[in-house]
Amino acid sequence: MNKFKYYFVLLLAGIAIASCSKKDDDDTVVTPLRDYQEQYNADNDSIVKFLKTNYIENVTADFDVKISKIPAGGTQTSIWDQQTYKLLSRDVYSDAITYKVYYLVLREGSGQSPTNTDKISAAYSCYFLDNALVDSSYGLPFTANLFPYANANTVVEGWSEIFPKFKTGTSTTGNDGVITYADYGAGVMFLPSGMGYYSGRGSIPAYTPLYFTFKLFDLQRMDNEYTSTSSGRIFAGDGVPDYLEDLNGDGYLYDFRNTTKYPNPPKELIDDTDGDGIADFVDFDDDGDGFTTRFEITKPTNQVGWGTLNSQPFYFGVSLYYPWEPMVDNPATPNVDETEPRGIPRRPTGDLTNPADPVESANNPRKYTEEDYTATPRKRIHLDNSYPIKIK
Known part of the structure; x- marks a missing residue:
């Protein structure tokens, strides 16, 4: 079990859309983004190599995990070959390509699974593939929106794809206000840069694959129908939470109106009752009857x-x-x-x-x-x- 004070830390900001370099004092050159498929191929090679040359050194009773490189001549079993914790993968259609995202299940959890549009309470640590720590919530829970169009506290796309594979735990609040979590989901996700910070952020260079260790404590069901105004998005909902508008029951909902990102979405991913191109979870009139x-x-x-x-x-x-x-x-x-x-x-x-x-x-x-x-x-x-x- 872990004990935490009942407060939250803001999550990492969103992804920058382009990288810039100064040509001279007057001109700024915008560097085009790399081809997503080519970059994913390179990232996937790096991640598979990492999984085959690193091992799980330790997992504590609180599911804090340490991953280390297998030394020369070492006999440790790699993450790829070990059988103690499930190494799974999920295919993700995005950026007009299909990513394979690997993840480790340290513990599935005992509660409910979020959809990729819900709000979660979680903790994390982020690492480069040389196992150097990039960022961490220091074990403290914080809230984050898995829905990318939320107005605040949104996360990298890989989180939205992997957290629904885990479940929340249970919580009790003591008289001193300390919340105790138990039986929560915990795991590790290995993200190609297209599922993370593709064009970079802060100390994270562009096109850098990362891995996150994480714990999923709790969730809040969301109702994400919104209208766009000059001052931002206004979320009004339609009275039915998103997870009940997941028609195929796979735990994932997508707004495929972004045809640049999703030019040819697989039919099995579409949750759209009236076929108007607006998924039910963002459609104020699900059946199109007026x-x-x-x-x-x-x-x-x-x-x-x-x-x-x-x-x-x-x-x-x-x-x-x-x-x-x-x-x-x-x-x-x-x-x-x-x-x-x-x-x-x-x-x-x-x-x-x-x-x-x-x-x-x-x-x-x-x-x-x-x-x-x-x-x-x-x-x-x-x-x-x-x-x-x-x-x-």
């Missing part, structure tokens, strides 16, 4: 808190929108009742409002049945462009 998602999942005013259902007292829940699935109260929060007996409904299947009129219409919709809120599976109304019925 009604916003938030409007479609907002409860009627007489179905918030205590009310009456079938002439009996009924607790509809405190949320102004339906959850994905019905929820029970969390006993760990005694001052809040999270009970939500109904999930986002499907198109109603009950009797017509006016049985004398046999035609379902905007003026004569069907009534909701209890199964419309709870049936599994069900196509929820914010993903069903046939409802609400439009007035013709």
Whole structure:
């Protein structure tokens, strides 16, 4: 276990878009970025060589890890060949190429996995491939946004790709305010420069592969729909957290509107219900029916808190929108009742409002049945462009 004070350190800043050199006193020459594929090939060679010529010297009980170079004539088992900790890789489509990103699982963790758009609480140390320390959070947890378009505390792309492969742990807060974390995920990620600081940052030269040791303590689910204004992005959300808009359930969501970075995205990575080119997690109208998602999942005013259902007292829940699935109260929060007996409904299947009129219409919709809120599976109304019925 580790103990930490409950405060956070700001994360590293974003990536510079180009490197510059002075030609003379009057002209500044912008150096074009290197070809991503060629640089990745070189970086990958360096990383594979590192994995085959270095070994895990020590992993502490708190999952602090030390990696060292195998000396000449040494008999240590390389990271590449050792079997104690899983060396895995993930293929990442970005910059119009596919990266292979290697990572070590020291411990998976026991809690939930973030998506690549959530906010995390983590700790890290960053190293060059000669094992020289570049930067570290000194074991202190800090918050970071994995979503690259967040307004603050964003991380290098490699973090967004590898952290979802791990899980959070548990935490307890003592009377002295000290938070104790246990069973958290811990690992090492080996990043080609395209997944890190491609054009350099501070003491990190351009085109430098790096590795990070890290621990994942906690996460915050995000709802990242945003609008762009002259003063920046305004995040309003649509009422459905990102992880529930991950249609293929792979833990990753991408905004493929950047066609320079993503000119030909694999179909299996696209989470876009209405096919309008805007992924559901950044789309205010997921099914493209002209009604916003938030409007479609907002409860009627007489179905918030205590009310009456079938002439009996009924607790509809405190949320102004339906959850994905019905929820029970969390006993760990005694001052809040999270009970939500109904999930986002499907198109109603009950009797017509006016049985004398046999035609379902905007003026004569069907009534909701209890199964419309709870049936599994069900196509929820914010993903069903046939409802609400439009007035013709």
